[in-house]
Amino acid sequence: MRKETAIFLAGFILTLLACGGGPPLKPTPEHLLTGTEQIRKGNTFYQKGCFKLAMDHFSRAHELYAASDQLDGVAMSFNNMGTVYRAKGDFESALAFFEKAREIYGDLGDVAGVRQSLANKSAVLIDTGRYEQAEAVIREASEISSGEGGRPFIPIMSNRGVLLTRKKDYAGAEKVLREALAALDPDNVSEKATVCHALGRLMLETKRPNEAIVFYQSALAADRTAGYYRGMADDLRGMGRAHLESGNRGAAVKSWERGVKIYALIKLPEEVKKTMEDMKAAVQGTGIDIGITELFVSRWLEGKVYEKPCED
Numbered sequence: 001m002r003k004e005t006a007i008f009l010a011g012f013i014l015t016l017l018a019c020g021g022g023p024p025l026k027p028t029p030e031h032l033l034t035g036t037e038q039i040r041k042g043n044t045f046y047q048k049g050c051f052k053l054a055m056d057h058f059s060r061a062h063e064l065y066a067a068s069d070q071l072d073g074v075a076m077s078f079n080n081m082g083t084v085y086r087a088k089g090d091f092e093s094a095l096a097f098f099e100k101a102r103e104i105y106g107d108l109g110d111v112a113g114v115r116q117s118l119a120n121k122s123a124v125l126i127d128t129g130r131y132e133q134a135e136a137v138i139r140e141a142s143e144i145s146s147g148e149g150g151r152p153f154i155p156i157m158s159n160r161g162v163l164l165t166r167k168k169d170y171a172g173a174e175k176v177l178r179e180a181l182a183a184l185d186p187d188n189v190s191e192k193a194t195v196c197h198a199l200g201r202l203m204l205e206t207k208r209p210n211e212a213i214v215f216y217q218s219a220l221a222a223d224r225t226a227g228y229y230r231g232m233a234d235d236l237r238g239m240g241r242a243h244l245e246s247g248n249r250g251a252a253v254k255s256w257e258r259g260v261k262i263y264a265l266i267k268l269p270e271e272v273k274k275t276m277e278d279m280k281a282a283v284q285g286t287g288i289d290i291g292i293t294e295l296f297v298s299r300w301l302e303g304k305v306y307e308k309p310c311e312d
Helices: 034-047 051-067 071-087 091-108 111-127 131-142 154-166 170-183 189-205 209-226 229-245 249-265 269-283 291-301
Strands: none
Touching: 034 051, 034 071, 051 071, 071 091, 071 111, 091 111, 111 131, 111 154, 131 154, 154 170, 154 189, 170 189, 189 209, 189 229, 209 229, 229 249, 229 269, 249 269, 249 291, 269 291
């Protein structure tokens, strides 16, 4: 399951000026802005797959929010820290942070925050195969009124689609994911990538590789716009599998060549290993030379890189 399903709640406090020629509003005090800057930096590093630096910045944000008693910021930082724990595979810590974020948002009466925390929690429960618990959390989040004119909450719809796919209720999964796709805000590229990737996976599960390719291409374009490196690599991995199942081994190898480079640059050796194994198994008879790709992947995994995305 894609890790960015646990979407951040990173808002930014802006200094506002009054309209119509009136006097300017008082600027936000500096001490109320410093935590938000740390959240922004943490989000940037998370998007690149730099989880240690992301956690460092989210932890700093938490300290700054706690010191200035900004409970909404504390909850936001907990949500983001939980997302990093999830990405690193520390699922119990992720659950604890999401639950604490939910508690604080509940005390504040922040409905959007509660729903996002529940969405994040349900994603972890799906990751760990606790499907009944995930269903209960999804149901709880779905019953919360959005206050947005009944607009669907895409993260929960996406999670439900992934859960139904895992439970092999393919018809139910397709229904909810296509509804989510239709309800998307076209400007929210992260949500679009998540839904399209989930649909790509569903198409593979239901033996429709050509349709899977189209959805993975849409997810890739959205992740590229968002700058989400891990997402792009995962999209290319899924696309390669779809090409392979459609009988086009050459296209599969080329997709995996692109994806494995990203995995190597963001230091995900297990994903590199799996992708290289698939690539080597498929390349025979295609006429494609993967030697150059192997060379750079090996160099990058050893740390021999000029551009270092995970340096602050």
